Amino acid sequence: MKVALKVNGVQRHVDMAPLARLLDALRGPLGLTGTKEGCGEGECGSCAVFLDGVPVNACLVPIGQCDGCEVVTVEGLAAAGHLAPLQACMAEHGGAQCGICTPGMLIAAEALLRRNPDPTPVEVRTAIAGNLCRCTGYERIVQSVLHAAHELRSTEKGAAE
Amino acid sequence: MSLVDLPRYEFARPATLDETCAMLAEREAKREKTVLLAGGTDFMVQVSQGKLASDPLPLVVDIGRLDELRGVRLDGSRLRIGAAVTYLELQRDPIVREYAPLVAQMTHDIGGPTIQARGTLGGNLATASPAGDGIAAIAAYDPIIEVQSVRGRRRIPMAELQTGYKATTRAGDELIVAIELPLPAHGAAWCWRKVGTRLAQAISKVALGAVAEVSGGKVGRIGLAIASVGPTTSLLPRTRALVTATPLANLTAATVDAVVAEDVSPIDDVRSTREYRVHTAKAVVRGFLRELGAPV
Incomplete structure (x- = not known):
């Protein structure tokens, strides 16, 4: 089945079996291996990507179903070779260890910050409730997201002044 | 399952409900199997794990984008929810939050945000798992399930939908179009209580949806439904009858526990035990009745 979709702002085409997963398309013909496969059954969230603006598990x-859709992967979060503040904070504050969950965590956190630029720690934990991490114990991830939120708010405030 | 092993399913994306019904009727007449696909949160797991019967291969029909299955509408005292509305859309819908707060609350406990973004009530009802949280929540409203086929539209009361484990009275050529909730009085009491190993992602050991209208120490209308305590969603008919027949002040823990025990028939399985589920079913029902003022 021929499918046309926009990936990280670029129009792309794939020709795959209709029930092949979006995850297979991304990591295979589209060459975007930032998105990881963890469990492959919608439990771990490591394959999370934005589909038409909403985070989904690419393995499900x-x-x-993706013809005409817009997909943003972890590669789409960074601009012009620079890490987005959220990514930089994850690296800086120990939110990333082995890295398998990190792309999904970043998508979940990005989705949160787009709707809620000043989240509480509980709101961060709720937003990443569908993303499993076996290294960090989550605390560093939550702190990283809160740092990024603070940084983004400061930047925005600076830009407004 | 690797891509190489993926069976060559046929896939269709009909543009309208009529086209979908015609396709289903044609398949049914030839006794060919069809799978309706909305959010895919259950179906894709079966495909990936090779658990879907693939001999013969079913036709997979994508109904997730059909306009007729989308949207939420308040019609007097009835709330109509399209079968393909996602849990995330329900969660954010101001009408659902205002008029069916139990439904809005339940959506937070379905999977995680990425599952909520894809899963639908129509899918939950069609899958008809007794563990379906969405079913327990809407069943508290005693909804009508609207199904459509080339033969016309049919309205199935919730109590007549499920016939056994993952079995329903929906015919092979019918698809679920909408769920109609007859709303209780605005401001009626409600509760959503999910008990699982954790709230996110976990499948329920027990989940209670409940609504009640209380006036002068008596319960007028009550809706109770529990997931994971039997082969179908339990609608607790005996418990409802006891509660509406007895002034709240006269209810006792013992009488409530006795009818709840009659209303549920859980099993031991990988997630929990029969004993724990019976105990918890009694506890969550009594918890709701205490909120209504019963000394239980």
Whole structure:
């Protein structure tokens, strides 16, 4: 099945079995290996990507449903070779260890900050409730997201002044 | 399952409900199997794990984008929810939050945010798992499930939908179009209580949806439904009858526990035991009745 979709702002085409997963398309023909496969059954969130602006598990989306859709992966969060503040904070504050969960965590956190630029620690934990991490114990991830939120608010405030 | 092993499922994306019904009727007439696909949160796991019967291969029909299955509408005292509305959309819908707060609250406990973004009530009802949280929440409203086929539209009361484990009275050529909730009085008491190993991602050991109208120490209308305590969603008919027949002040823990025990028939399985589920079912029902003022 021929599918046309926009990936990280670029129009792309794939030709795959309709029930192949969006995850297979991203990591295979589209060459975007930032998105990870953890459990492959919607439990761990490491394959999270934005699909038409909403975070979903790419392992549960058949490519046949993606025609005409817009996808943003972890690669789409960084701009012009620079890490986004959220990514930089994850690296700086110990939110990333082995790294398998990190792309999904970043998508979940990005989705939160787009809607809620000043989240509480509980709101961060709720936002990443579908993302499993076996290294950090989550505390560093939550702190990283809170740092990023603070940084983004400061930047925005600076830009407004 | 690797891509190489993925069976060559046929896939269709009909543009309208009529086209979908015609397709289902044609398949049914030829006794060919069809799978309806909305959010895919259950289905894609089966595909990936190779658990879907693939001989013969079913036709997979994507109904997630059909306009007729989308949207939420308040019609007097009835709330109509399209079968393909996602849990995330329900969670953010101001009408659902105002008029069916139990439904809005339940959506937070379905999977995690990425599952909520894809899963639908229509899918939950069609899958008809007794552990379906969405079913327990809406069943508290005693909803009507609207199904459509080339033969017309049919309205199935919730109590007549499920016939056994993952089995329903929906015919092979019918698809679920909408769920109609007859709303209780505005401001009626409600509760959503999910008990699992954790709230996010975990499948319920027990989940209670409940609504009640209380006036002068008596319960007028009550809706109770519990997931994971039997082969189908338990609608607790005996418990409802006891509660509406007895002034709240006269209810006792012992009488409530006795009817709840009659209303549920859980099993031991990987997630919990029969004993724990019976105990918890009694506890969550009594918890709701205490909120209504019963000394239980």
